[in-house]
Amino acid sequence: MFDFYFDLPLWFRLVLQGTIVILVLFPLAAACSMAERKISAWIQGRPGPNRTIPPFLAWIPGINIIRNLGLFQLAADGGKFTFKEDPVPGNVNKFYFILAPILAMIPALSTISFVPFGAYFKTLADGTRELTPIILANTDVGLLAVFAVSSLGVYALILAGWASNSKYPFLGGVRASAQLISYELSMTLSILPIFLWINAPGGEGTLSLFNVVQTQSQAGFLGGMWYIFLMPVSALVFLVALFAETNRQPFDMPESESDLVGGFHTEYGAFKWSLFFVAEYAHMIVGSGIFCLLFLGGWNPLPWVSLADLVNFGAGFLPIIAAPLVMGLLAITLFLLKVGFFIFFFMWVRWTLPRFRYDQVMNLGWKKLLPLSIANLIFYAVAIAVKDLYFPNL
């Protein structure tokens, strides 16, 4: 049915796929801003934005549901950000000032190419079926590429802070660089145990995120276990570091509006400002996606129940479920549900915890999380060695 698609030239298919993913990710990131406003409102006992509606749509029955969710407000905000005047302050370094929001968007949107968001059964030439990831670039460097590209995002913050030529953005930029560098260490160290666990010594190693999910979808007690149960400390350290890396409260040092006005984006307005925010939300989406892949079994519906099990079970009643398109959509839905929960969790935490002081952030990063992640790494290194030596068949 879709054979014509695979006859298209490769470069065209890649451009098409990339465009589609960005066209989904960008509005999704923008929609997060409305989700944030709604969740903050509900937690504070308010209904949130629920008034905006274009008058020519008001006659449609049931449209009030969309109106109450604030989706028209989101469209109005988007239109406003696109078309309002975008002033550049007089004393800024114009080139870098304009470059910064663009630099913020690039890593935010490009990390998604290494994140698999679903899987489907591909029928091979010999008739066997193979689980294939839905991913833009299925490379073996996988996670390493995500870390490498996403850590470039800090340059945008530093550049914005410096180019603004104003003290509050400058302080915000300095804080951003210090915080992001500090937490990157514990973040990377916290996930090493997973890859120690996956990659057998002597064999061919991989950092592919698809493989991480595959090792959580095997048969047996350990095979089907999500890594959040196997390595809870890793998950905790990774989650805390993720909050810090995405500049979310309680770690939003670079922004911290109570002491830095608006932090690195104080001098920004209109479209450039909204680019920073879409980049932040895109980072959150990708970060939550990686957390789900690493610790929550990716697109597997439940621990010890893999997507393949579910589809094989469902195909017994309804064979269409095993069709690549249906199965792919099912996998993407399951994955997006988990990611959506984490986006909610990010916002939930934001309205629960107060912002840390700067020195508390540094203390937590260097004196608590870093030793904890190193100890965690050593513990799992020893444990995995013992398991491989004495219980190879467990």
Next chain:
Amino acid sequence: MATITVERKPLSFLERTYIPNVVAGLTTTFKRMIKPTETLQYPEQRPAIPTGYRGVPTLVNDPHGREKCVSCQLCEFVCPPKAIRITPGEIANDDPNAHVEKRPKAFEIDMLRCIYCGLCQEVCPEEAIFLQNQYSMTGYTRAEMVNDKDRLYELGGTLPDQHYKWDKKKSAAEAASHGGHH
């Protein structure tokens, strides 16, 4: 004064990890989130006005449809921001209310000056001016924000009267002129 030294308990290991406290905080906010909201959807839902509320000052009629104001101008004199401007007028002899002393020819309250103090209501000997429940006064021009006599009566409406002072005066005068006890 005696100083009480409060012993600070050292934090337990669990407390120092923040985790139980963070979880407790998350529980609180989640419970708050699923509760119904407190917001009053304003233009559709209106707040309940408590008794004794001092809203926009208005002029009232008595149940017989007579305007109660006799334009004595006490409210104009007492008004601290000088928001009230009254032009007194005579009542024609063939008017059914000819027995009443006077009526205002014009009565204007400038709502841009009014401070809603209620002194006009307090000072009025005829119980003709009341600060009622109307709390929302809007307009696009300064002229729109000046309530004239018609508007004041429209806002005020009719309030019950316990005295019918002028009717009693009239019947007393009639009784006297017919050679009664007075």
